[in-house]
Amino acid sequence: MQTVSAALVHAQGLGLDRLDAQLLLGRALQQSRAWLISHDDAPLPAAVAAALLAQFEQRAAGMPLAYIVGEKEFHGLLLKVTPATLVPRPDTETLIDWALEILRARPAQSQPPRLIDLGTGSGAIALALKASHPAAEVHALDFSAAALAVAQENARRLSLPLQFHLGDWWQPLAGQRFELIVSNPPYIAGEDPHLPALRHEPLSALTPGGDGLRDLLTLIEGAPEHLHAGGWLLLEHGYDQAEAVTAALRQRGFAEVGFRRDLGQQARVSGGRWAPHPGAKACDPPDPRSNEPGSTGSATGATGPHPAVAR
Template sequence: MSEVKSIREAFAEASSFLSRSGCNEPQRSAQLLLEHVLGVSGAAYYMALADPFPAAVKEAFEAGVTRRGAGEPVQYIIGEQEFYGRPFEVTPDVLIPRPETELLVEAILRYGAELWPDGIVTPGEAPLDSAGGAGDVRAARPLTAVDIGAGSGAISVTLAAEAPAWRVCAGDISPAALAVAERNTLRNGTAVDFRLGDLLEPFAGMETDILVSNPPYIPGEDIAGLQREVRDHEPRTALDGGADGLDPYRRMMEQLTLLPAPPRLIGFELGFGQAEQVAALLAAAGHWTEIITINDLAGIPRHVLGITR
């Protein structure tokens, strides 16, 4: 970096370098890196643009810009990503939370509040068991929401924060990912029961009212064609959904037998072109009276929910 005189000049030079390096959102990346090394954000950042660029942060800023120019996601460089208005630590052990997943959380919160207005499951509201009869729930209890594939904890921590009356649990096959999620639940002042294991296996025998998951859904052969930021840096176990990307959904449908009864509310995030197939999987299971598809902000079918009212 040349001897820039102001923070604005540092931003302009970094943005230009990142654009030439083929980075997506070069200006946003430059701003996030500057905010990180300067310790400011929002309005304070914009107010500081005319200030002299501090020599003390030049080395750290240049190192961050170099890493970003090589394709490393800016979130891994600064170690953070905002989700649903809260800060989440992210490392290369976890998928970076995406804005579209916030829509899944919103849907789960909305329908969860409709089904259980006070967050309590009473005997008369027991889920149906596999034979179609009432589940054996003998006393009122907090509803239990389970997040499969916790990653950074974005979904589970947000549910716990937004619906404190709920009991929220989350599982992941990666011990390193669970360590990140546990730090995020502490950081955001929530309580989540994290468990290590494959999909629904850690929750065998647990009465589960809500099941939510943003599982790996990229077809294996498509991973090589992803953006370098995703392909080369995000964990493959959080991306690879098998030959057609649908293996995790099929396996979760099969593993529902591990639970005492199917959840009354289930919600999945999925990839482009997968909504019809995932909705068909839920319909074939026969546990839910409504199957709902939700579009993301680009109008792409992104989430499928099953609901029993």
């Protein structure tokens, strides 16, 4: 690997995507992709070549590119990521978009909303919400001290103030209530065939075991004690879990229960509004093909691509 061209040929031999190889090479040389193409005979310093070889081998072994370069863009923010956190995925922006709709629909004269991201990981969701709605008081919680440290560093780097909590779901939040609770919890089933491909990411952030619903149901059960009347709970979940999650929300007493679809048109985020006044009930289910906030139903027609997991 003495030249740019030789490095790309070596990467191809390892089975790397050419774009991934060019990204790693460009970062190592601090040059653009266009420069690499026009300078394919440029020599590589020995130290650069050795570092690149190690990175190529990591990528060939399935390590996410974000872990190798140490960062990932999400909702317009460049975030530090490490193997202690999940790599943020674009489909999680479905959760962000719905949350922002709720926040922007609040009366103009109302108090700044309090919201929390449970299982924050890198802080991707909490930071995206704070960046897009600066008036909100945003909290972020994680069970992993290592993950929470990454989120705190991202908040400092981006100058986005958050309030952090270390602990298991509701345990650190006694007596606290919010206008909006969001979460991308572990939801992949323990025997899901996609899990081996995600082996470099923290297993505890991917799956609770069993059918994957345990943490989702824990959040639904405990949310009313931490929501103001009229507050919302939004949960990301697997492509085939919308029916179970929306049913659990309705059974718990949430109103306006519905789901939103991701970029692949899979039912990816379900939510509901806590309305504990007498006579409150979940809305009657309209056409299950609907994609509106008040809709209910399962992910009919889902073909089951790789699970979208993101933090």
